Amino acid sequence: MKTTIIGFPRIGENRELKFATEKYFRNELTISELTDFARELRQKHWELIKQSGIDGIPSNDFSFYDTTLDTACLLNIIPQEVKTLNLTESEKYFALARGYQGEKGDIKARPMKKWFNTNYHYIVPKIEKGTSIFVSGDKIFKEYHEAKVLGIETRPVIIGPYTLLQLSEFELGTDQQRITDELIAAYKEIFERLGALGAEWIQLDEPSLVKDVTTEELAEFKAIYEKLLTEPQIKVLLQTYFGDIRDAYETVIALPFDGIGLDFVEGRKTLELVKQGFPKDKLLFAGIVNGKNIWRNNYQQTIEALKEIESERLVLTTSCSLLHVPFTTENETFSAEINQHFAFAKEKLAELVDIADILTGAKDVLQVNQKLFAESRFTENHAVQEKINALTEKDYTRQPTFEQRETIQKSAFDYPVLPTTTIGSFPQTREVKLTRAKYKRQEISEEAYDQFIAQQINDWLEWQEKIGLDVLVHGEFERNDMVEYFGQNLSGYLFSKNGWVQSYGTRGVKPPIIWGDVAREKPITVKWSTYAQKQTDKIVKGMLTGPVTILNWSFPREDISLKDSTLQIALAIQEEVLDLEKNGIRVIQIDEAALREKLPLRKTDWYSEYLDWSIPAFRLVHSKVQAATQIHTHMCYSEFTDIIPAIDQMDADVISFEASRSNLGILDELKQQHFRTAVGPGVYDIHSPRVPAVNEIKQTIHKILAKVPLEKVWINPDCGLKTRGIPETTASLTNMTEAVKQVREEL
Structure with a gap:
């Protein structure tokens, strides 16, 4: 055998390999050494x-x-356009993967x-x-x-x-x-x-x-x-x-x-x-x-x-x-x-x-x-199982209707045309990572760690106000990963020390393990979201990861269905949403970056085996909020054009998409499907160190406006900025807000 x-x-x-390749990117290794x-x-x-x-x-x-x-x-x-550049073969390879911006040319990543x-x-x-x-x-x-x-x-x-x-x-x-x-x-x-x-x-x-x-x-x-x-x-x-x-x-x-x-x-x-x-x-x-x-x-x-x-x-x-x-x-x-x-x-x-x-x-x-x-592996949480069994259709339905909420929120927020925001995270610098590691190892006190995080939030809030962003974020400096951070505050999760898996290029993720029944043990994001909101008169978004993404970016159990496991997570995140709302957070973003990840590869199985429970699971998270609370979500790096109707059924108020690398191709489908939700197609690619010029972003905005009604458009990068450096982040966002300012004047 x-x-x-x-x-x-x-x-x-x-x-x-990650660390060696990144040294090459920083010119600390030659291609021969790599x-x-x-x-x-x-x-x-x-x-x-x-x-x-x-x-x-x-x-x-x-x-x-x-x-x-x-x-x-x-x-x-x-x-x-890449072939004709005077680049070495390895430079061309990485230009296709990451983009290239330098004296030899300016190329977007594929x-x-x-x-x-x-x-x-x-x-x-x-x-x-x-x-x-x-x-x-x-x-x-x-x-x-x-x-x-x-x-x-x-x-x-x-x-x-x-x-x-x-x-x-x-x-x-x-x-x-x-x-x-x-x-x-x-x-x-x-x-x-x-x-x-x-x-x-x-x-x-x-x-x-x-x-x-x-x-x-x-x-x-x-x-x-x-x-x-x-x-x-x-x-x-x-x-x-x-x-x-x-x-x-x-x-x-x-x-x-x-x-x-x-x-x-x-x-x-x-x-x-x-x-x-x-x-x-x-x-x-x-x-x-x-x-x-x-x-x-x-x-x-x-x-x-x-x-x-x-x-x-x-x-x-x-x-x-x-x-x-x-x-x-x-x-x-x-x-x-x-x-x-x-x-x-x-x-x-x-x-x-x-x-x-x-x-x-x-x-x-x-x-x-x-x-x-x-052998029996873990002790079941019967209270969680009873909550799942008691769910009815009403629990998945938000009231009032989308159209009624749209009118209420327009009056409540009074945003300018083309409101600007970011997707959530700001650069996780070496200083941020080292400080978090020191706190984890108990080398600094909780008070010292909190002071550090508060200062990071204060600095970035001040900077966001300075460049004119309309809806701010606190930057997520306290979070190691958008799934692991939540899992650490949920029962039923285990975390590996070195369980890294490649996501793309040098980017690795460390998926947590769903060991047993999942329940929320304590507030997760309320502390820093409410702190940030108290520092400014502008709206600060509460930032959460959605239940489907938490499930899809974890190693799931094999002893119960994906549906039941996701609903357990959804009930836990629902508690967090309601706590944020109770504490004065008026805009809450519930990211579903990985919504499509476990979508069956055969279209005939899409609804019966996935969408019929994954979309309701998202609705379960926000179904109990007030009409004036605006629910955002975000999706990235997948083909969403063929599930647009299902995405509209998520009943969010605003959805941001990755769109820059795909040349805004999703917008034609949104128009054809009469998509009702307000949208924020990403106007530049954050997975590349390349900084887009003001005119480039203006051209992108005009392309968006040719396909989406003005009153439905938000302007934002195409994903979170956690993996980017500070110089490219500040330059890109400054160019983005300047481009919006110029387009507003033209309009």
Whole structure:
């Protein structure tokens, strides 16, 4: 029984890659030094996987920023405006990811979107009319050779051509058939060159097959692979994940792949499909260890499922890349009783080996696992469960109607046209982080810490008033993370010490773990929100994270439904909303940045399996506030255009969207859908250090006004400013308020 994995975390056990890359950004490392460091990190990971007993080791799953971007650069899919800049190859790579602003030019970063139903983000490739696709890079070959020199045989991994085309943005007028033909030729060359280097296998990731696949798309997929699989110089593994391939299964198994990777965790119909028949001449790579959650595998359930698979040629693997879980539990401080329930990436390697051993007769391993799952894990909170059971439709409905509230709030707030605000957080400087760490380690008193936070709030409130923002924020200096901060004040949560997961580029998140029933133990944000409001006559927004985002950016329980877990969180945040209102906070922003994250990849499942409970969960949070209390929400870095009606049903008063990297594309859909909620499309990209000019922001505002009624428009950045430096933050916001001032004068 062979074992393998689809991919491995690349940021390192202690986020080494993040810190090294950021040193490069600060010119503290040369590109040569960064490259050497990355090579050593890859070698360390390959050795770890090999020593764990895993048979098949992937390569080219490493990336400095994003593997989709890597694939685009490998295949010369680079926009002309970047190609023509007098930049090195590494500078062009990072310009696509982060933007570039300097003496050699001014380039915006490419759009960044969610990677299917995860919190990982990919850089969207752009294929222009003049794009010529060919193998222009050598990363995939270099990394295979690196491992080969170490005596480690790897399976190079690359995004498949069908998914690459599905994820790419095409310039209008591009000859797509030419592009497809060139892409096939490029992949054939990759096959040949890897084969010449001695590679036995290549893994082509085609996760787009788990979505709704039309007849036309299926024909496109088939046509690509019929041409690509003619006498390949290497064995080809078609790898899918994040669901089942029910629309494409018959087509896939009929093509001459040497191996097919299927997800048996999220793929609800995968077992049913395989039982209907799987070719005996192909290896079945069965994804039976969850690559997206951190709970131990129930070996008994897994073994029972595997027994139903009649394929004689089976390879055990993960449901998706282990990129989406932390590195190892070895660095955690949980008690042994708690820690035994968790499996991070390194532990999942051991789980695969365990399952393979059980299948060949290791009964003792199975017995230990069975004992773990037979024990009660935590004490239930019956009061929370009773509250959930008592909910009625009335609890999800805010009164009066949206239109009535709009009139009441217009009179109550009397905002100028194009009211300005920010999304919430201000830069988390080194001083802020160090002071918070000192307080956590009890090196400074609570009084000293409070004085520091108060001074930060005072300084930034004064600055916001100075530049003329209309609705202020307190800056969230007391918060480490928009989910973890709330979880620390809710029962039912656990927090890892080093459970970092890559979100995009060098940005990592440390998702908290929902261990049991969730309830609010004490006020969470009231102290600093009310303090800030008392320092100014202007409105200061209360800032909360919504229940769906808290759920989606946590590692959820697997013993109850996502719906029930989210409703528990919603009731807790509702208590916080009502406390803020009671303490004089008139505008409350409830962020749902990750609303789309667990949206099923098949549209037919959107409402029945997600939107029918996630949207009401948001409404539950604010349904009891007064008509004159204005509820804002915020969403970012996902495609929202196809769920606009559902977003309108959230019944917020104002919604801000990430829109700058996507060129305001969402606005056309808002107009077409007669979106009633006031909107704040982000007018500049905060995930890039680039500072937008006043005229650039003015042009963006005019584009917005061409599609959205003036009285419905708010002006704001596209996300929080926590990760940005102070100079770029102050320059960008100053330019934003100046642009609004000029547009108001023009109007």
